[in-house]
Amino acid sequence: MTRRRILVTGASGYLGRRVVRAAATVGDVVGMVHRGRVADVETVVVDLTDRAAVHQAVETIRPDAVVHTAAVNPGQGDERTMRRVNVDGSRNLAEAVRNVAARMVVVSTDVVHDGTAAPYGDDAIPTPSSAYGRSKADAEREVAAVAPSATLVRTSLIYDVDEMDRGTAGFAARIAAGEQVGLFCDVVRQPISARTLAEALVGLIDVEHPGPLNVAGADAVSREDFGRTMLAFWGVDDRGLVRGVRAADLAPSTPLDLRLDCRLAERLLERRFPGVDEVLAAAR
Numbered sequence: 620m621t622r623r624r625i626l627v628t629g630a631s632g633y634l635g636r637r638v639v640r641a642a643a644t645v646g647d648v649v650g651m652v653h654r655g656r657v658a659d660v661e662t663v664v665v666d667l668t669d670r671a672a673v674h675q676a677v678e679t680i681r682p683d684a685v686v687h688t689a690a691v692n693p694g695q696g697d698e699r700t701m702r703r704v705n706v707d708g709s710r711n712l713a714e715a716v717r718n719v720a721a722r723m724v725v726v727s728t729d730v731v732h733d734g735t736a737a738p739y740g741d742d743a744i745p746t747p748s749s750a751y752g753r754s755k756a757d758a759e760r761e762v763a764a765v766a767p768s769a770t771l772v773r774t775s776l777i778y779d780v781d782e783m784d785r786g787t788a789g790f791a792a793r794i795a796a797g798e799q800v801g802l803f804c805d806v807v808r809q810p811i812s813a814r815t816l817a818e819a820l821v822g823l824i825d826v827e828h829p830g831p832l833n834v835a836g837a838d839a840v841s842r843e844d845f846g847r848t849m850l851a852f853w854g855v856d857d858r859g860l861v862r863g864v865r866a867a868d869l870a871p872s873t874p875l876d877l878r879l880d881c882r883l884a885e886r887l888l889e890r891r892f893p894g895v896d897e898v899l900a901a902a903r
């Protein structure tokens with residue numbers, strides 16, 4: 620039997636590198652990168668905002684499946700850049716994927732929701748309250764319009780035990796610089812290990828589920844507790860500089876409760892998505 624060709628966008632990213640590893644266990648992987656590089660995998664350098672380049676790359680690679688992780692995240696670009704990459708780039712990719720009739724699994728986010736109606740079901744209508752959330756919600760809509768069979772995976776904060784996640788790294792850098800770090804004590808998320816999420820994304824290639832699907836870790840934890848837990852896991856002394864603060868007071872548009880009901884994804888994939896405590900305990 621010929622092995623499937625799996626294209627992974629954002630292959631140089633935190634999640635994308637893990638998706639490349641997971642996908643390599645079930646197929647032949649091509650990683651799409653932009654400015655970054657990734658070792659040990661065939662790569663193609665493409666800017667997702669360049670429609671012709673995206674179409675040409677996908678036509679040449681002719682993947683059987685595409686896992687789309689690439690995005691501009693909060694802090695990585697202004698609103699215009701987020702829209703160009705997350706919305707236009709995702710549409711460019713979806714068109715190209717449709718042309719080769721490949722399966723598409725797309726990474727979205729819990730912040731397509733405004734945090735006032737948790738726990739959110741898979742089909743909850745997006746109510747984004749940030750530029751990033753709006754760009755990801757619009758990306759979902761564009762992809763669904765072009766490639767209705769695509770699975771749109773709404774997920775939570777991503778971390779792993781073999782490499783510090785960006786959030787924790789940012790807090791650690793500020794602590795090292797002697798800065799105060801305020802962590803929201805009233806914001807609830809369901810962090811998921813990047814490895815678990817990568818395995819789920821690859822597993823979903825073989826599952827028929829058009830539209831949104833929640834995939835997040837089992838434990839609902841406050842941003843403060845998660846931040847403190849990860850700093851402790853990485854042995855970062857917080858030097859008394861970390862304190863809990865209320866998003867409701869300081870940044871009122873921040874979604875407060877982003878719990879996701881993930882039972883359908885667990886059923887479809889016949890597995891659990893372990894919470895932070897379980898993942899960290901296993902790593903220790």
Ligand SMILES: NC(=O)c1ccc[n+]([C@@H]2O[C@H](COP(=O)([O-])OP(=O)(O)OC[C@H]3O[C@@H](n4cnc5c(N)ncnc54)[C@H](OP(=O)(O)O)[C@@H]3O)[C@@H](O)[C@H]2O)c1
Pocket residue numbers: 628629630631632633634635651652653654655656665666667668687688689690691692695704708726727728729774775776777778
């Ligand atoms: N991190 C989280 O906690 C979190 C939470 C919820 C959802 N998500 C979603 O999960 C996905 C992965 O996030 P991540 O944290 O792993 O991101 P990341 O490490 O910042 O990686 C982003 C990737 O997107 C690629 N990219 C950016 N602009 C591009 C462009 N114009 N053309 C082609 N590729 C481009 C980057 O490529 P180069 O490096 O090669 O330039 C990089 O590989 C994203 O869809 C994000 O929205 C993340």
